[in-house]
Amino acid sequence: MFVKFYRALLTLLHISYAFITLLRKAWTDAAQLELFNLSRSKVLTDADYLVRCVRRVDQTRLPKHLVLILGRERASLRDIVRVIAWSATAGIPCVSFYDYDGILRKNEEEARRALAKFKPELVDHVNWNSTCPVKAVKNGLNGVKHKLQVQLLSYTDGKREVALLTQSLGKGVITGALKLEEINSDLLENKLELGGLPDPDLAVVCGKTCSTYGLLPWHIRTTEFLLLESHHNIRVNDFVNLLEKYAKCEQRYGK
Numbered sequence: 001m002f003v004k005f006y007r008a009l010l011t012l013l014h015i016s017y018a019f020i021t022l023l024r025k026a027w028t029d030a031a032q033l034e035l036f037n038l039s040r041s042k043v044l045t046d047a048d049y050l051v052r053c054v055r056r057v058d059q060t061r062l063p064k065h066l067v068l069i070l071g072r073e074r075a076s077l078r079d080i081v082r083v084i085a086w087s088a089t090a091g092i093p094c095v096s097f098y099d100y101d102g103i104l105r106k107n108e109e110e111a112r113r114a115l116a117k118f119k120p121e122l123v124d125h126v127n128w129n130s131t132c133p134v135k136a137v138k139n140g141l142n143g144v145k146h147k148l149q150v151q152l153l154s155y156t157d158g159k160r161e162v163a164l165l166t167q168s169l170g171k172g173v174i175t176g177a178l179k180l181e182e183i184n185s186d187l188l189e190n191k192l193e194l195g196g197l198p199d200p201d202l203a204v205v206c207g208k209t210c211s212t213y214g215l216l217p218w219h220i221r222t223t224e225f226l227l228l229e230s231h232h233n234i235r236v237n238d239f240v241n242l243l244e245k246y247a248k249c250e251q252r253y254g255k
Contacts, residue, residue, distance in 0.1 A: 054240075065095075067203040067204070067215065068203075068204050069204065070100075075107075078114065079233065080111065083234065084115065084148065088126070095148065097150075098153040098154070104152050108129070128152075201223060202223065203225045204242055205225055207227070207229070210225055226242055
């Protein structure tokens with residue numbers, strides 16, 4: 001009898017907590033939307049609003065490599081193009097999109113066409129999956145100077161890549177092509193480097209579960225993870241909020 005009572009009580013508490021959480025989120029979203037609308041009363045475009053907000057953030061606290069982890073969501077190309085455009089405007093040198101199954105990578109041409117359709121002015125200022133180091137060039141967008149690198153990542157770039165490298169190094173030692181003492185962190189860094197691109201310093205996880213989903217395990221040792229309910233219909237103020245949260249984070253590096 002007592003067991004049933006406690007189960008019923010826990011169920012009631014769980015439902016109450018979920019309901020309160022939902023109400024708080026609805027109130028927060030409504031408040032943010034109202035502030036967003038008020039702040040944009042004299043602003044013409046998302047880009048203008050973003051530039052105004054970015055100027056209030058310490059430029060050294062902006063991410064150099066932003067990764068959007070799609071989680072279990074199906075990729076929305078229109079919203080991915082929005083993130084690319086906002087990253088270019090904010091001066092973020094590199095942005096990656098990670099989906100576990102690699103569907104987005106397989107449809108890279110479709111993503112390119114979406115960029116050309118929704119943001120044709122960006123086509124000449126974006127390098128897709130480039131292996132070249134990030135270089136600063138003027139792109140003509142609101143005075144922000146850089147060329148944006150866009151990467152489409154999947155599980156094969158993460159844990160699977162580390163597993164394959166481990167097997168390769170093991171075979172090298174067995175066959176005598178590689179000495180055991182030659183295997184060190186410098187060798188691993190060289191084998192797993194991102195084509196001269198910086199390691200991700202901000203990863204935005206879509207959904208309610210904070211999971212890496214197998215994202216680049218060797219490269220996310222100091223990455224800050226933030227949650228975004230969904231990248232579908234993402235708004236520019238959502239993007240700004242993420243940048244502001246990241247700018248306030250303090251990296252302790254294990255201290």
